Amino acid sequence: MSKSLYSSVAKLNLAGSNRKVRRIFAEDLEWSLATVPRLSKLCLETIVRNFEEHPIVEKLPPGQRDYVLERLSPLLPLHVTASLISDERYWKRCCKQRWDPCDTSQYGHSWKRMFLERHLENIIELFVPDVTDPKTVLDLVPLCKNYVKRLNISQLLLPIKEPQQAEEEECLDSASDSGSDRPSMDHFDFGILLDKLTSLEELHLMYRVKDCGMNFEWKMFEITLRDCESLAWALMSCKTLKVLRLQQSKVEDEKCRMLVRHLLDHPSLRELDFSHNLIGDRGARAVSKLLNRSKLETLNIYDNDIRGPGAQAIASALSKNSTLLSLNLRLNRLGDEGGQAIGKALRWNHTLLHLHLGANEMTEPTAAVLAKALAQNNTLKTINLSCNRLGEDGGKLLEDGMSHNISITECDIRLTEVGQEADCSISQVVQNNRDREHERRAPENGAG
Incomplete structure (x- = not known):
């Protein structure tokens, strides 16, 4: 650097050092350059706002x-x-x-499945025939069909009935009988939905109205014939369905027969629950045909009105069936006629694991037949005979039959009047069978 240039730079530096330094203070005393958001963050916030x-x-x-x-x-x-x-x-x-x-445990531990299933359930439960647009349901199908595996519908609403005078209601009733002024559907029509839910495996239905209050009417708690017909066709079209539960809906013989007729030869149905209904012997005969033409593993028809003839039909099918694992007939009216038929079927059936015959008006003759069956059948694991008047003589017969059994690990004979001695003896046999089962499974669990 030349001498003159060096002198000039030195003078400039000296002049700069003598000048006062100007500082700018922000109006916000807490402001700092560190708080300025990054451009990427501003962009992400814009995406959120305009999503x-x-x-x-x-x-x-x-x-x-x-x-x-x-x-x-x-x-x-x-x-x-x-x-x-x-x-x-x-x-x-x-x-x-x-x-x-x-609780996601009921939804395959998937939050998305839980949301989509419950959202669709809520839409159906609040659906009002001829008021709610079916598009509100159908528009959801493309969005949720791959996630909805189960629908649990605990309420189905009726069409809205406008307030009318008594005379007008009579006229309306006569007109509805002739087919005019009738709503297009009595409850939500599952025929528009089930065939489109390609992943649906379980359907739980109750035709009732929750929290109806002072508006109570008996028709709020039953499935109509028109509902039944549309539901039957919808079930037949739903090829993926494994579990069907239709409870507390006043399903009687005619409706049961209609539903079962469309479920014959269903390719995937494994569990059927018609409990808490009004099914009698004719409906039970229809169910027996289903046992012969399906692959049912669980059948629950407890709390109905099935008597001896209906139980005989079911027993006949049970003696030939090779898929059913659980049968629940409690709270019917089988009597000894039905109870003995089921007992005889157990001699020929080699697949049933669980049987519930509680509260069926059975007495000593049924105990005699069951005793012989339990002495021969070494497949059945649990049997419930509670709330039947088997009596002490019946208890002795059961005690003798159970002494030859090696498979029963649960036997409920509460409120059967069998006597303390028979009760203790049967309980000991059951405990021995449990211990034997535990010893058998111990090596398997160790190997696992």
Whole structure:
């Protein structure tokens, strides 16, 4: 550097050192450059605010995607989120906001499945015939059909009935009998839905109205023939269905026969529950045909009106059946005629594991037949005979039969009047069978 140039630079530096330094103070004393949001963060917040109009999430890097999903509103429309968001944390927030408590164990531990199933259930339970647009249900199908495996419908509403004078109601009744002014459906029509739910495995239905209050009418608690017909066709079209439960809906013989007729040869049905209904002998005969033409593993028809002839039909099918594992007939009226028929069937059946015959007006003759069956049958694991008047003589017969049994690990004979001696003896046999079963399984568990 030349001498003159060096002198000039030195003068400039000296002049700068003598000048006063100017400082700028922010109006916000807490302001700091560190608090200025990064441009990337501002962009992500914009995505969150405008997600409904411009949903962007899958193209984001993992960290940024998590940031967006954590801040998305759980109230966003399903047509935006259902097909786009799979993150379980988002669906957990959606579930927690609407329902509490939430238990995902019944939904394959999937929050998204829980939300979509329960949302569809709520739509159906609040569906009012001829008022609610069926599109509100059908529009959900493309969004949830791959997730909905079970529907648990605990209420089905009737069409709205406008207040009328007594004279007008009489006229309306006569008109409805002739077919005019009749609603298009009595309850939600499952015929428009079931064939579209391609993953549905379980359907639980109760035709009733919850919290009806002073508006109570008996017709609020029954499935009509028209409902039954549409449901029957819908069940036949649902090829993936494994479990059907139709309870507390006043299903009597004619409706039972209609439903069963459409379930014959169903490819996947494994459990049928018609409990708490009005099924009698004719309905039981229809069910017996289903046992011959299906692969049912569980049959629950307890708390109905099945008597001897109906039980005989079921027993005849049971003696030939090779798939049924559990049969529950409690709280019917089988009597000794039906009880003896079931007992005889046990001699020929080699697959049934669980049998419930409690509260069926059975007495000593049934105990005699069951005793012989239990002495020969070494497949049955549990049997419930509670609340039948078997008597002390019946207890002795059962005691003798059970002394030859090596498979029963649970035998309920409460309130059967069999006597203390027979009760103790049978309990000892059951305990020995349990110990034997435990010893048999011990090596298997160790190997596992």
